[in-house]
Amino acid sequence: MLKYYNYDIVFQEVPDEVTLAVNLSNCPNHCPGCHSPHLCKDIGNKLDEETISDMISKYNKSITCFCFMGGDANQDEVIKMAEYVHKTFDKKVAWYSGKQTFPKDITPFQYLKLGPYNPKYGGLDKKTTNQRMYKINNTKPVDITNRFWRKVI
Ligand code: SF4
Numbered sequence: 001m002l003k004y005y006n007y008d009i010v011f012q013e014v015p016d017e018v019t020l021a022v023n024l025s026n027c028p029n030h031c032p033g034c035h036s037p038h039l040c041k042d043i044g045n046k047l048d049e050e051t052i053s054d055m056i057s058k059y060n061k062s063i064t065c066f067c068f069m070g071g072d073a074n075q076d077e078v079i080k081m082a083e084y085v086h087k088t089f090d091k092k093v094a095w096y097s098g099k100q101t102f103p104k105d106i107t108p109f110q111y112l113k114l115g116p117y118n119p120k121y122g123g124l125d126k127k128t129t130n131q132r133m134y135k136i137n138n139t140k141p142v143d144i145t146n147r148f149w150r151k152v153i
Contacts, residue, residue, distance in 0.1 A: 002026075002047040002077050005039060007055060009063065014094045014111050015133075015147040017065035020055060021096075022047065024070035024078075029098035033119035039070060049084050056089050065111070067094035075103055082108035102141070110136050124148040 007022040023036070025044045034040070045051070056066060066085050071078040075097075082093045086108040094111035097103065106112060113124065115131035122129050125148045133148065134141035 002071055002074055002081065003042070003044040004047040004051075005044040009059060010067075013069075013096070014065050014067060014092070015135075015144060017092055017094070017111075018063050019065040019067045019094065020059050020063045021067040021069050022052075022055070024068060026073045027070045027098065028073045029116050031098060031117040034117060047081065049081070052081060052085060053088070056085070056091065060089075063091065065092040065094055067096060067111075069096045070098070071095070072098050075099075079103060079105050079108060106136055106141065107139060112136065112141065125150070 003025045005023045005025045007020060010019050010021045013019055013021055023039060024047065025039050026042050027040045030040055068078050068082065078095060082095065085091060086093050092110040093108055095109055096113045098116045100115055102112065102114065112134045113131060117123060118130050124131050124133060124145060127149055132143055133145045135144045
């Protein structure tokens with residue numbers, strides 16, 4: 001079972017999309033310097049098809065993308081819920097995973113962020129980052145991490 005702590009509309013996490021991002025709890029990754037250590041705890045409410053449907057209908061006209069933030073403790077369930085969103089709603093689907101490797105099924109996703117947070121290398125906005133953001137073009141992942149790097153003039 002997936003549990004979520006909260007959700008919000010965000011503009012920077014997925015390039016070119018207005019995203020409903022859901023913060024999932026029970027994160028197993030325990031990255032040093034984690035920005036949200038409370039998300040490693042078993043807290044929040046159940047995230048299932050019904051709750052996702054309620055969330056999306058609330059913001060349906062405003063959002064272009066639905067993003068699972070976390071959920072690495074139960075990757076099968078994230079993939080299942082992503083399939084539900086992909087097939088039921090006219091929205092892109094993204095996943096922020098702390099794992100370094102691609103999930104076993106990437107077909108429900110249009111965006112995948114991979115990699116744990118490492119303070120030595122920084123987040124996606126740092127050119128030194130170990131994390132990667134992929135846009136999935138016809139099941140082919142294309143690295144678009146540089147979209148997060150602002151040009152210094
Ligand atoms: S994956 Fe994200 S939430 Fe989980 S420990 Fe790492 S930084 Fe924190």
